[in-house]
Amino acid sequence: MLFSSFLSLASAVVVAVATPAPLSLHVRHESRRAVPHGWSLDRRADPDAFVPLKFRLRQSNLENLDAYLLDIADPQSPNYGKHWTPEQVAQTFRPSPDSVDTVHSWLVNSGGVDLQKIRIGSDGSIRVDVTVSEAESILGAEYYVYRNADDDKERIGCHDGYSLPEHVSKHVDLVWPTVHFGNHKHIRRAGDGSKGVWHRPGGAPKAIADDDAMSPGPTNCDKGVTLDCLRALYNFNYTLVAADKNTMAVVEFGSNVLLQSDLDGFFKHFDPQQVGHKPTLVSIAGGHLNASETDPENLGESTMDFQLVMGLLGRTQDVLLYQVGKDNNDQDPVDELLAALDGSYCSDPAIKQLGLVDCGNKPRANVVSISYSTSPDINDPTDPATTQLVQRQCAEIGKLSLQGITFVASSGDTGVSFGPTQACLAKNGTAVEGNAPGTFVPQFPASCPYVTAVGATEVTAGNSVSDPEVATTAFPSGGGFSNFFPQPAFQARRVNRYLKNSLPAGYDSSIFNASGRAYPDVSANGFPTVVAIDGEFTTSGGTSASAPIFASLVAAINDARIAAGKSPVGWINPALYSHLFATAFNDVKNGTNPGCGTQGFPAARGWDPVTGLGTPNFNSLLARFMSLP
Ligand SMILES: *[C@@H]1O[C@H](CO)[C@@H](O)[C@H](O)[C@H]1NC(C)=O
Ligand SMILES: *[C@@H]1O[C@H](CO)[C@@H](O)[C@H](O)[C@H]1NC(C)=O
Ligand SMILES: *[C@@H]1O[C@H](CO)[C@@H](O)[C@H](O)[C@H]1NC(C)=O
Ligand SMILES: *[C@@H]1O[C@H](CO)[C@@H](O)[C@H](O)[C@H]1NC(C)=O
Ligand SMILES: *[C@@H]1O[C@H](CO)[C@@H](O)[C@H](O)[C@H]1NC(C)=O
Numbered sequence: 001m002l003f004s005s006f007l008s009l010a011s012a013v014v015v016a017v018a019t020p021a022p023l024s025l026h027v028r029h030e031s032r033r034a035v036p037h038g039w040s041l042d043r044r045a046d047p048d049a050f051v052p053l054k055f056r057l058r059q060s061n062l063e064n065l066d067a068y069l070l071d072i073a074d075p076q077s078p079n080y081g082k083h084w085t086p087e088q089v090a091q092t093f094r095p096s097p098d099s100v101d102t103v104h105s106w107l108v109n110s111g112g113v114d115l116q117k118i119r120i121g122s123d124g125s126i127r128v129d130v131t132v133s134e135a136e137s138i139l140g141a142e143y144y145v146y147r148n149a150d151d152d153k154e155r156i157g158c159h160d161g162y163s164l165p166e167h168v169s170k171h172v173d174l175v176w177p178t179v180h181f182g183n184h185k186h187i188r189r190a191g192d193g194s195k196g197v198w199h200r201p202g203g204a205p206k207a208i209a210d211d212d213a214m215s216p217g218p219t220n221c222d223k224g225v226t227l228d229c230l231r232a233l234y235n236f237n238y239t240l241v242a243a244d245k246n247t248m249a250v251v252e253f254g255s256n257v258l259l260q261s262d263l264d265g266f267f268k269h270f271d272p273q274q275v276g277h278k279p280t281l282v283s284i285a286g287g288h289l290n291a292s293e294t295d296p297e298n299l300g301e302s303t304m305d306f307q308l309v310m311g312l313l314g315r316t317q318d319v320l321l322y323q324v325g326k327d328n329n330d331q332d333p334v335d336e337l338l339a340a341l342d343g344s345y346c347s348d349p350a351i352k353q354l355g356l357v358d359c360g361n362k363p364r365a366n367v368v369s370i371s372y373s374t375s376p377d378i379n380d381p382t383d384p385a386t387t388q389l390v391q392r393q394c395a396e397i398g399k400l401s402l403q404g405i406t407f408v409a410s411s412g413d414t415g416v417s418f419g420p421t422q423a424c425l426a427k428n429g430t431a432v433e434g435n436a437p438g439t440f441v442p443q444f445p446a447s448c449p450y451v452t453a454v455g456a457t458e459v460t461a462g463n464s465v466s467d468p469e470v471a472t473t474a475f476p477s478g479g480g481f482s483n484f485f486p487q488p489a490f491q492a493r494r495v496n497r498y499l500k501n502s503l504p505a506g507y508d509s510s511i512f513n514a515s516g517r518a519y520p521d522v523s524a525n526g527f528p529t530v531v532a533i534d535g536e537f538t539t540s541g542g543t544s545a546s547a548p549i550f551a552s553l554v555a556a557i558n559d560a561r562i563a564a565g566k567s568p569v570g571w572i573n574p575a576l577y578s579h580l581f582a583t584a585f586n587d588v589k590n591g592t593n594p595g596c597g598t599q600g601f602p603a604a605r606g607w608d609p610v611t612g613l614g615t616p617n618f619n620s621l622l623a624r625f626m627s628l629p
Pocket of ligand 3: 429
């Protein structure tokens with residue numbers, strides 16, 4: 001036992017050697033409320049076992065991420081559209097030399113760690129090769145072995161959290177392994193069952209498409225929404241001119257796959273030129289297609305997304321299919337996606353330990369459309385691991401936005417509740433299923449401010465495409481306020497106007513968090529979308545349809561900007577809420593998004609948490625984005 005004499009770090013013992021570390025008190029750096037669901041405490045860890053400790057140091061300048069982003073995304077900024085290079089981003093957020101020095105000299109001087117056992121990564125992460133008993137003395141912690149009931153996997157962790165000296169603590173994000181359990185299986189207790197943590201919204205009723213639904217031209221769009229309906233609704237009649245220079249991707253998770261035969265069947269009817277046109281498969285974490293898939297549950301999402309995006313953009317645009325695998329079921333698919341797109345994300349020790357498959361080796365697209373959601377709020381929001389997971393994912397989305405990528409996500413199909421089980425939060429903070437009265441549950445990634453969240457609208461029965469759309473009634477469109485991300489200033493004026501004028505009586509802070517990031521930002525038609533699935537024309541939809549529709553329009557705007565020698569639009573939210581864009585949307589004023597024993601939020605004039613700023617008027621949006629540098 002090398003450090004058996006070094007008993008408690010709780011006292012401020014500092015051994016001054018070469019570079020004396022400032023005397024400082026130890027503070028509890030992280031702890032967790034309970035053993036994660038599905039795991040149990042098994043035994044004390046073997047003191048001689050080898051446990052390499054990894055320190056993730058605080059990133060530099062993360063507090064400036066919003067300012068950096070606004071500098072290139074605020075339409076008033078002289079630097080609008082001047083996106084950063086990946087190198088600039090990696091450089092800017094790398095931990096500072098001061099952080100590396102502080103932690104390093106503390107380990108050597110106070111921790112008594114042999115210099116040879118410390119490795120500093122080029123990204124500023126620090127690895128220390130020690131035994132359990134050494135780790136215990138360094139961190140003032142006790143290590144235990146935890147066992148998972150499902151698969152008997154074992155994992156080592158500190159039961160009662162861990163401590164760091166105050167002057168070190170402020171340079172460290174986290175130390176691993178300690179209180180973090182990489183896999184988030186425990187989210188499933190909210191009732192997602194075998195579907196896992198992430199799911200496609202899937203709330204729209206499905207039916208066989210009849211002759212009315214299949215009508216040619218923008219007619220009967222209340223009965224079936226075809227490409228012609230969407231073009232007419234959103235004034236979208238644009239022919240791509242820079243398709244070979246532009247990129248767009250749609251993300252699909254796990255067993256959600258498409259059949260080429262369904263794309264061909266759809267295009268044979270609606271756009272014969274595209275029969276045989278395929279998306280380009282980008283396999284992430286082992287994701288693959290399955291030509292023998294027949295289950296409509298597994299075919300509905302991807303098939304719909306690609307029929308819409310390829311249908312709207314036309315034959316000349318290659319569309320990437322980010323197929324995120326199910327081979328690595330334990331991992332969060334958004335982590336897999338972000339790691340595949342950005343090598344600096346996977347060098348993070350907390351990410352590295354997850355054993356993600358790909359790392360910065362997949363092509364990036366200018367627009368990324370995501371029709372899946374999860375909710376941090378039903379995954380033990382007081383657990384530091386939960387907060388860190390969504391914060392680091394959202395920050396990473398922000399860093400990719402800084403490089404000119406637009407992330408578009410569906411806002412969910414269950415109103416103010418979450419997921420297929422319609423979870424809401426009881427007073428004691430636990431998720432209760434079945435729309436029970438309680439606190440509203442926001443969706444992720446829609447609630448990340450760097451994502452453009454899209455709600456769903458429909459053409460009221462008997463109305464035409466020239467009448468105003470309403471928030472969907474076939475299913476409640478997702479929307480609300482984040483509990484994790486504060487409200488960005490660029491949306492505060494519109495949101496406050498809504499809160500002041502349109503909020504139903506009795507909606508207080510026990511029901512939703514008025515200071516949080518409000519979503520959706522925009523909306524687009526989500527019902528009843530005509531889709532060819534497993535050889536049959538059906539109608540379905542959801543915010544799952546709304547997101548790729550809106551994303552396609554952004555891709556078309558990028559096409560025009562690229563052709564004019566400008567950059568892609570990147571993060572568009574500050575522009576969308578700005579004065580310049582005030583009349584670029586079709587305001588949607590009717591409808592609600594019920595859930596949690598309430599009518600949810602009512603749509604209203606201006607921005608609302610059901611349909612956002614409204615549906616796009618493509619020509620107006622295009623003209624405004626073309627007017628920007
Ligand atoms: C779309 O644009 C083409 C070419 O500019 C034009 O011929 C056609 O009439 C337009 N279609 C609609 C529905 O406006
Ligand atoms: C493909 O789909 C079929 C039918 O659902 C299923 O039995 C098979 O396991 C799937 N194959 C793969 C590799 O996922
Ligand atoms: C929390 O409250 C819900 C609803 O009142 C109840 O069903 C559940 O058992 C409670 N859970 C705990 C841990 O107290
Ligand atoms: C409300 O949102 C703010 C800003 O994101 C957050 O700091 C706060 O913790 C949230 N409150 C609750 C009760 O979740
Ligand atoms: C919206 O609501 C108003 C007032 O209730 C009603 O007059 C109007 O017809 C509705 N519009 C649509 C498109 O449903």
